[in-house]
């Protein structure tokens with residue numbers, strides 16, 4: 001299952017590669033949180049319909065809620081997909097970049113396996129990878145002190 005989703009993600013990112021834009025434009029507001037190098041090698045794609053894997057096996061395994069959950073953005077490896085309505089939300093960009101950092105540190109299949117296990121065990125709201133992202137985007141949104149996200153993720157994974 002993890003391998004199947006991993007292949008779907010690789011194909012999806014390739015499919016949208018010509019539309020993606022680097023996150024360097026956020027280097028100002030995200031100073032002290034994300035390095036310029038990280039932002040230059042992270043990407044976003046604006047799209048009304050966020051791509052999600054929709055396999056019968058996933059639904060059979062209990063992931064229908066996640067597949068059908070309305071969302072404003074979703075991250076696959078170094079690229080996140082974001083709706084036009086959410087584009088103006090720096091907090092959403094910040095949140096997805098936490099996930100990019102998690103993908104980077106866990107590896108593609110490592111992230112998928114862990115995220116699925118957490119969804120199954122805790123549900124979306126309580127999944128530790130999500131809680132980490134929400135904690136950090138909340139800190140950023142509250143104008144909290146600069147904090148290198150890469151190090152925070154490394155310590156808290």
Ligand SMILES: [Zn+2]
Pocket residue numbers: 095099130133
């Ligand atoms: Zn998230």
